[in-house]
């Protein structure tokens with residue numbers, strides 16, 4: 477069910493049509509189904525593969541999309557959403573139960589740590605083995621060999637067996653091999669998360685270069701910030717279904733909204749972000765967002781005209797001297813217009829963060845927003861180096877007074893002076 481694309485549409489590299497894949501949670505049952513399937517195939521009886529047998533479930537259901545030359549597509553979704561299954565089907569490692577995947581050109585899957593490496597062979601031997609599997613001839617590999625080692629930065633260990641490499645070194649070598657075959661399509665399943673920050677930056681720069689040259693890629697990441705930086709378009713999968721496809725910002729917004737709706741604590745006014753492994757962190761991660769009153773109680777909805785604290789809980793893996801917290805608030809009603817944009821940097825308030833859990837508070841002596849539903853984009857960075865971003869922290873402002881004839885709340889005090 478993996479087919480070549482016909483030459484009519486020269487920019488189309490991957491076409492996924494109504495792809496579904498089912499798995500069985502029970503190993504014994506799964507083996508039994510496997511034997512059954514082989515037998516029915518041998519006697520030529522085709523069993524309907526679009527129905528589930530006991531204990532089976534859809535890991536992917538009716539997923540369709542296309543990838544064109546030079547496109548960077550993000551793939552997001554919670555654990556078990558079906559992201560890796562989709563990449564494994566595209567790379568031909570497993571077959572879909574229904575639907576078709578058509579691929580054109582050289583495809584480099586980076587979907588497991590040290591993908592395709594033989595642990596007992598040396599780095600040097602593995603480069604030759606790996607790159608020839610990915611479609612290069614021996615002279616072509618020899619011509620690129622030094623570039624691969626330089627990029628991976630593992631020259632010292634090149635004649636040691638790969639089993640002695642750290643996971644970061646194996647990931648570097650895997651990435652270096654994949655990008656130096658100059659593929660038409662790269663499939664990247666979180667493997668970039670393993671390297672250190674310098675290497676990750678180098679990888680993203682290389683990806684940008686490859687894109688300019690026409691390489692398309694699909695990037696799976698649990699870090700929305702990375703997807704936002706790298707991909708204009710994204711797919712959001714949940715329980716095997718394609719929930720939303722389109723502009724990354726809108727797709728991430730929907731993902732985060734669903735996350736906050738799924739969290740039982742939403743009603744309590746707090747949004748928890750899924751925890752990222754340290755290896756995926758860019759230094760400081762946003763852990764939760766909420767409003768609190770002056771006594772430190774969480775507010776389910778801040779009150780217009782009353783004091784409130786916007787509290788951003790972070791987990792920091794390193795010290796940051798001049799962190800900058802940005803808050804961009806838009807109204808959900810109307811045309812999503814920008815209502816407020818505040819950054820600690822423009823207030824000349826550098827925030828010093830120490831490693832560990834910290835809570836950054838923005839104190840608002842009065843909430844000036846009118847009653848309504850808002851969404852806030854909140855980011856934390858230092859200079860041009862971004863750490864984390866939350867696209868849509870949705871909150872409601874309530875009002876105890878009538879404010880509907882105004883555009884904002886004006887705090888005031890009244891008095892009469894005798895002259």
Ligand SMILES: Nc1ncnc2c1ncn2[C@@H]1O[C@H](COP(=O)(O)OP(=O)(O)OP(=O)(O)O)[C@@H](O)[C@H]1O
Nearest residue numbers: 499500501535553554555556557558559560561562
């Ligand atoms: N070989 C398999 N046998 C049975 N179930 C499987 C198999 N491979 C994956 N699954 C199940 O299919 C579902 C989708 O898994 P998949 O690995 O594609 O999710 P994912 O979105 O990549 O998750 P994560 O973000 O945790 O990597 C999960 O429920 C998983 O347990």
